[in-house]
Amino acid sequence: MAILEVKNIVTTFDTDRGCARALDGVTFSVEKGKTLGIVGESGCGKSVTSLSIMRLLPKPAGNTPEGEIIFNNGSENFDILTLPAKDMLKIRGKKIAMIFQDPLTSLNPVYTVGAQLIETIKLHFPKMKYDEMVNRSIELLNDVGIPAPEKRIWEFPHQLSGGMRQRVMIAIALACEPEVLIADEPTTALDVTIQAQILKLMKDLQKKNNMAIVFITHDLGVVAEMCDDVCVMYAGKVAEQGSVNDIFESPRHPYTQGLLKSIPKLETEQKSKLYEIEGMVPDLFSMPEGCRFQNRCPYAKEVCQQEIPYHDVKENHRVNCIRLGEI
Ligand SMILES: Nc1ncnc2c1ncn2[C@@H]1O[C@H](COP(=O)(O)OP(=O)(O)O)[C@@H](O)[C@H]1O
Ligand SMILES: [Mg+2]
Incomplete structure (x- = not known):
């Protein structure tokens, strides 16, 4: 059962340069007791996604997101985005809690x-x-x-x-036994041994409380270890979503394929160069029409300049790429 359903979220910021569309139709769901990973390069919208769910976008720049964020636990079923602010205070911490990357800035x-x-x-x-x-x-x-x-x-x-x-x-996040925990790069600032301990701790606590976790990271190794499902984000959109197994064994989006190739492998010869996806994420103010990955994609063609529909590879495996939709 999905405890959290994020449906077609569009989050914008009012900036000096105009309106920045940081999230452009993000959809995913989180199953009760399971861990969903959100992975992608810096700036792709991972933190904006978590702040949208928590309704903690910085004001006044951050606008209320469009779309729906449904919290659904048996008898309780509501859209977070339309909840009155005073009700949101009861949800935050109690039903959905969040931990941030840098504990020094979030602890007083x-x-x-x-x-x-x-x-x-x-x-x-x-x-x-x-x-x-x-x-x-x-x-x-x-x-x-x-x-x-x-x-x-x-x-x-x-x-x-x-x-x-x-x-x-x-x-602190677990103080009220939340049903959903959003962890935004919780171990990025820690060294590897401590990271492993914290990850294990989170898994143990998850089992104890049957808590759902949204685990945000740029590290695919951590995704493989922690998550059941994974959402690959690119430039404010979900490029591909599926079970960890499907994403690692048969990635369909060229961006996911590139990300996987860039993980260093033990058997790789030491001198061989680490694969890197060429080019840069386009600026929010100069996004191309159609697929946002087209300027870096080895398979890009003219149709990629049109709106790209999602293609269901199979149940619980979706990809936002025309090339694979054609097969
Ligand atoms: N307060 C803000 N004002 C304007 N743009 C913002 C703000 N916060 C984030 N953004 C933009 O939203 C995009 C996604 O940022 P973010 O979610 O922080 O990325 P990350 O995946 O690294 O967590 C970036 O292009 C960023 O510049
Ligand atoms: Mg972030």
């Missing part, structure tokens, strides 16, 4: 870890007693693998290492 430096955890718990459980909230905070810190949580709870963010801070962020 002047409050202790405990104060920040308690603030979140209080927001959603206003009747809970202070002592209970402290105990719950210690339990959460323990769950995310922070040693001596009863001491650490009264420390400030700067007293913790990067990995520990990210664990605190996860603890």
Whole structure:
């Protein structure tokens, strides 16, 4: 069952240069208890997608997205985009929580870890007693693998290492047992050993709470390890979507194929050059008509300058490419 359905989202920003269409009809769904990866180069719209879902786009530049974002869990079924702001406060954190790439900018430096955890718990459980909230905070810190949580709870963010801070962020995100967790490059700033620990932790917590995860990354290796399904984004659009297996075994979009070729392999000779997709992502203000990948695509032809429909390769495998639609 899809707990979150993102339907044809268009997100724009008002800028000095005009209206920037950062997302241009993004559609995907997230299954309950499963992990959906969103992958793509820097600037392709991954963070704008997560901020659109959370309704946290920077104001006043960010406009309310067009389209629908349906949260659907049994009896609860609503469109996030049309929810009154005060109802959104109850959804954020409680139903859908988010962790960001850089825990230092998202943790408040002047409050202790405990104060920040308690603030979140209080927001959603206003009747809970202070002592209970402290105990719950210690339990959460323990769950995310922070040693001596009863001491650490009264420390400030700067007293913790990067990995520990990210664990605190996860603890805050999990404080209200959300049904969907959006993790925007949660391990990019961490070294590989810590990254592996955090990824394992997220998987364990997911199992425990049957939580759905939207895992945003530019690292296909992490996608292979973490995700059930994957959405490949290019320049504000979904280029291809499918199960991890289909995307890795039979990628259909030339962009996905290029991304996969650019992963270094152990067996590759050390001196061989790493494959790189040539060219650059077009500027939001000079997007070509039709396929946005055409200026970098080895197979581009004239029809690619027209609007490209999605082609279903099979159930749960869609691609936005005319070449494959013709087969
Ligand atoms: N506040 C903003 N004002 C104008 N454009 C923005 C703003 N935030 C993001 N964008 C544009 O939206 C596009 C997608 O950005 P983003 O979602 O941050 O990419 P990423 O995939 O690296 O997370 C980029 O072209 C970026 O320049
Ligand atoms: Mg980003």
